[in-house]
Amino acid sequence: MSGLERSLWYLGSIAVTALLVGLWQFVADHGGIPPVFLPGPDKAWDALMSGLASGPIAKVTLATLRRMIYGWVLASLAGVALGALIGSSRQARDYLGPTLEMIRPVPVSAFMPIVIAFLGLSGDMVLVVIALGAIWPVLLATVHGVSAVEPRLVELSRMLKLGRLAMLWKIALPNAQPDILAGARLGLTVSLVLTVVGEMLTSQNGLGYYVLLEGRAFHSANLFAGVILLGAIGLVSNLALQAAEARLLRWSRR
């Protein structure tokens, strides 16, 4: 398929999405569903725009973004550091690996009530939970990437008499980069989810709490505006990391 043909199909798929939004508008206007439950896209869009311009939406969005990014950065740094330590030593892998595997299938949100019991319903609690949850994908990916270095490279590092740190920094971590970036991307998704849930639970100022409140007050246009914004955050952050991945990993594709 040529590039032109592909872009035409893509334009077509955008048109389909526009059609679906039109259908939503039609159902909202003529479907007999009370606007309390289903506002049309026009009303949701108006609510979004006026909320961003003068209302509280801009402020709560910034709070959510800040929380999500802080938590994610914290988790990614800690995940890479811990993962490199564990992955680069056979001893650490033998002793800690099974424990990590045991914790892995526990849904991260289940740790939330535990952290609440220690820290209370505070902003710190949300940050801790985000970091605790988003660390897993990065940590496990780093352990895997660092321990799965090409054996010949390991031999080479031995030949060159590299120390453990130099070996990590010069060979193992660059080798694990694709794994780490994929883990970080998953971690960002996790951190968005945990941010929203944490805000809902602790009534912290943020988009998660905002949509919950607006839903309870039956302000459905504001509610849908918030949901659209959360979807947009998920979409944009994922696209940004995909682009970063493609750029950083140019060397690995040929």
Place this chain on the structure above:
Amino acid sequence: MKTLKGALFPVAVLLLWEIGMRASGIQSDSLAPPSQIAVAFYEALFDGTVLDRTAQTLFVVICGLGIGGGLALVFSVLMGLVPAFARLMQFSIEVLRPVPPVALIPVAMLIFGFGFPMEITLCAFACFWPVAIYGHAAIANIEPQLLDVSRVLRLSPVARVFKIVLPAALPRYFVGFRLSAAVSLIIAVTVEITINPLGVGFELMKASQSLHPDRMFAMLLWIGVIGGGLNWALLFAQRRLFGRAGLAAAR
């Protein structure tokens, strides 16, 4: 030897935890020694709360998986067999898929209120994507000769789907369903902790808020057991049912 090494760390942590709490004599609202947690778990298991709550959560997980995965199955077969449909849906999928299911909690609350339907709906939304994506890939990767055979045999479109396409794509579909089951459990527990008074997540939250650390850690442990058990059972089934084909599909 290897399992021994692996067991050493958790056992050491538990021992230190127990000894530390007893020696210091701390009375805490957020931490309980492992022995008390074990007792609390035993009690909760035999007074029936754990089993009731587990049944509720598993019911939601399975319904969500059935509805979301079932819809995704139909959707992905359509995408696989009608390439034009797949290309036309591309943008909509790209826009809808990153919506975090938890962001839809207030919407589901608005429509259904508390209870099973809202939780099942959210699980179904989350379960849709892995099955749809893996299923689409599975059908795109079917040996073209198999489709030629179906053409030579002049199978009707329905017979083609049930006799050729689905059996050939089954191992990958299973991988999609396995991932969706894990997602379904995560969403169910999250919704229960956040808002819905049902299931193991709610029991965990209740224990935390009523300052029963022993019961709280017992429920966390139990949720881990459910997650691990579900994962193990599905991996086992995958290996049993598909053998090497299952392994190849997971790649």
